[in-house]
Amino acid sequence: MNIAAAPDSSAGRLTTSLAPDISCREAKAMASTQVVHSNYVPAQLHRQLQFVDHNVDGHLVLGCCDLTGRMWTGSLWYYRDPNDAPSVGKALTGVDCDSGCVDGKFIGDKKKNMLVACDDGSLHHVALSFSDEGEKSGGQDSFFFLETKAGSQEHEDIITGLDISQDGSKVITSSYDRTVVVLDVNTLRLEARLSDIHNDIISNVAANRVNSNIIATSANDGIAAAWDLRTTDTCIGKIYEDSSNWPTCVEWLPSSEFHLLVGNQSGQIRLFDIRKSDEKGILHETIDQQIQQIKFSTKRPNLFSVCGDTYKLKVLELNDSSSNLKLRYEDSRHNDFIRGMSWHPKTDELYTCGWDQQVLSHLI
Numbered sequence: 613m614n615i616a617a618a619p620d621s622s623a624g625r626l627t628t629s630l631a632p633d634i635s636c637r638e639a640k641a642m643a644s645t646q647v648v649h650s651n652y653v654p655a656q657l658h659r660q661l662q663f664v665d666h667n668v669d670g671h672l673v674l675g676c677c678d679l680t681g682r683m684w685t686g687s688l689w690y691y692r693d694p695n696d697a698p699s700v701g702k703a704l705t706g707v708d709c710d711s712g713c714v715d716g717k718f719i720g721d722k723k724k725n726m727l728v729a730c731d732d733g734s735l736h737h738v739a740l741s742f743s744d745e746g747e748k749s750g751g752q753d754s755f756f757f758l759e760t761k762a763g764s765q766e767h768e769d770i771i772t773g774l775d776i777s778q779d780g781s782k783v784i785t786s787s788y789d790r791t792v793v794v795l796d797v798n799t800l801r802l803e804a805r806l807s808d809i810h811n812d813i814i815s816n817v818a819a820n821r822v823n824s825n826i827i828a829t830s831a832n833d834g835i836a837a838a839w840d841l842r843t844t845d846t847c848i849g850k851i852y853e854d855s856s857n858w859p860t861c862v863e864w865l866p867s868s869e870f871h872l873l874v875g876n877q878s879g880q881i882r883l884f885d886i887r888k889s890d891e892k893g894i895l896h897e898t899i900d901q902q903i904q905q906i907k908f909s910t911k912r913p914n915l916f917s918v919c920g921d922t923y924k925l926k927v928l929e930l931n932d933s934s935s936n937l938k939l940r941y942e943d944s945r946h947n948d949f950i951r952g953m954s955w956h957p958k959t960d961e962l963y964t965c966g967w968d969q970q971v972l973s974h975l976i
Contacts, residue, residue, distance in 0.1 A: 658687050688738065729771040
């Protein structure tokens with residue numbers, strides 16, 4: 613992925629005493645109603661919207677792909693107001709990428725830094741940066757831009773899953789190349805590689821929300837399993853196994869080390885307790901096509917959204933004892949497959965994007 617480097621400036625030669633002035637100018641520019649785009653910002657947005665994610669301030673990053681053109685390129689867009697997406701003119705900034713952007717998450721303090729996964733198997737640390745050198749010299753107004761800080765190419769094929777460990781120190785990715793890779797979230801240094809753990813494409817990976825060493829995977833060999841990153845030779849639990857209705861995504865409950873949701877090819881959601889591998893789990897017939905993603909609310913840990921190869925969005929509610937799933941909300945405004953979901957950290961509104969080039973909000 614080729615994201616613009618920082619514009620030529622003398623920022624690195626500024627003395628420490630000028631740092632507060634830069635911060636003030638940046639804060640003023642961020643609060644301004646005027647949007648100034650640099651020359652890096654594309655003129656249009658790709659049709660297939662793949663992911664959305666919010667930072668702590670409620671700002672939105674949007675990742676796109678071009679699945680119908682001659683080259684599978686993509687782009688990234690940053691919005692201060694998520695309701696402005698996917699407008700090009702209202703975006704704070706955007707940048708073209710030479711690979712499709714398939715997933716992304718804010719990291720660290722979740723303000724400016726994010727990780728972006730691409731369909732060529734690469735992972736990139738991207739940051740929102742600020743430049744006012746042109747304004748100070750009487751040229752272009754100050755502007756924000758997206759800058760690549762680091763990159764990693766540990767996969768040989770498209771990345772299918774991206775997650776951050778509970779302690780925020782590790783990023784875990786899965787891929788069509790049948791491997792799971794664990795990297796240091798700050799340096800993207802390789803920490804572990806799980807190879808040959810499945811006999812087919814690994815469709816998803818999820819980090820446990822309580823124990824930073826536990827992950828779960830789903831694959832087209834029909835198996836969903838849990839793994840301990842300290843002992844990766846054998847799985848600690850084979851949770852789901854059905855070669856005729858294979859699992860397509862996994863997600864841990866936010867407040868439980870042992871409860872895992874598994875979505876499958878036929879659109880079902882099953883809730884498992886990994887300590888009870890002989891039980892079939894709680895079943896919910898959610899949608900009528902394979903499930904692509906499960907995303908929990910940031911403020912209500914009993915609510916989670918589900919999307920897949922369908923135009924319908926569903927939100928399910930889990931009871932206090934984790935013994936029952938029921939439908940809480942559904943929406944069918946999208947006109948193509950829904951691919952990305954993110955809950956606003958302040959309002960708890962759900963935002964979705966899809967291949968119909970729409971970003972929609974849902975008040976639940």
